Amino acid sequence: MSAPHGTTAGESAEAVIRFVEVTKSFSGSKGPHTVLDKVSFSVPRGLTTVIAGGSGQGKSVTLKLVLGLMTPDSGQILVDGKDVTRLRGESLRHIRTKFGVLFQGSALFDSLTVFENVALPLRERLRLANDEIEQRVMTTLEQLELVGHENKFPAQLSGGMKKRVGLARALQLDPEIVLFDEPTTGLDPIMTGEIYNLFTRTQKRIGYTAVIVSHDIPRVFDLADQIVLLNKGEVDVFSSPEEIRFSTKQYIREFAANTMTLCNERTKDREHP
């Protein structure tokens, strides 16, 4: 059940995505497993929402539900007021044009080069002339420091470069909302910092609404305007990591204790490197 704590960014700004009483279960060998149980929360426009929680708590499922790649058992998911759970075909495709997605494994097309991967949405969606596509792709590759790699195939790239190419592709059409599914998983600390820098720069430039699903706590909290914690089908919404500490729920206090220790360690590291 939704249990908001204090006034969150989601309540003060206009909501671009709204989960209303959403339930999602999966069948397993030991019967159905409920991942989301009548979950309600909002994602404020133009801000950054971080979805955190342990493994198997439904973080990536939440993103797939927003995109209409999965349908919930019950409830509504509103994107700009339209219920994606009821949309099919062209109308669902139209809603998806608002999104850019950076997948956990980048989801680059193996048979296409870096250039062709980034050019794909321009070719298929906008159907621009080749000259214009080349100009726009090269500008994006330059911004993400990928020039010189445009003729390589995904198999020839490092994990960090794949993420950058995935981000370049996700941002190619200046989306209103960008979903990041574990954007720094498998990356070293330097590359992780680079991805967050790119995120901050591109969000400032394009002004998109960001939803980040991540395990990278507490680093990812530095970017958050709102934090959504998922645990055993329930959801709790906070406007800052400090606010998490004052929760009355046991698991959240435990989560906060761990998180705050990490936060403090990071602050010490920054002050005394």
Place this chain on the structure above:
Amino acid sequence: MIELSQQTSTNALPALFRHVAALGDYAGYIVADLGRMGVFLFRALIGIFRHPFRFRELVKQLNFIGTGSVAVIFFTALSSGMVLGLQGYYSLNKFGAEGMLGSAVSLTLIMELGPILTALMVTGRAGSAMCAEIGIMRISEQIDALECMAIDPFRFLISPKFLATLISVPLLTAMFDIVGIFGGYLAGVTLMGVNPGAFYSGMERSVTNHDINLGIIKSFVFALLLVWICSGRGYFVQSIRGAGFGAESVSRVTTQAVVFSSIAILIFDYLLTAILL
């Protein structure tokens, strides 16, 4: 005694219910799977006519499915034709009817062996690759990425494979027939000494347009079956019960796709022969 028998029947009932429930569950899964595959076929065929048409992808697939299969079809056809020539000669010689060898070889190849062996070879070579490729794209979220970019995965990915298979398999079947007949000629006429005039005239007299049409219809139907089953199983790799996860699921589903396609081709071969002969 009565008590014991009552107890046994009470214990047996839940077990029976569990079996019936499992059977019902499996039947439900089969119906859902057939429904999924039916919608998949419809969307793949509609995707062929959706704009913009991916001509370069079609050429790439024609090259992979068609040109790439020429060598394997050539050798299968040559070997089948030569074996048919030798065995035909052996059987017909007993009745002094070697002159009928051209007729026997050509009819068998055009109506039966050409379409079926071509379809089975293309299933093994290109169908399995198609299934694995689409399956890997599914588990690595590449198909999800297409959908998120509002690109129809059928028009982009599946339909070019359908069209390329529907063009390639009948052409490969025609090639199989010609090479197979040549193989039969080589074994029967060159090696066994059958009169070449008798071989040609027997073939010319017995093969009718109806026989050729039957071969063409079969090759189209087999092409549709193999591309539908192979690409469909890959597309739904995560929804197939018992397939497992990750790379293991792709390997299991690829094996399943080849087996299902081959069985479907053999069943439809009988049905088409029974209906159209």
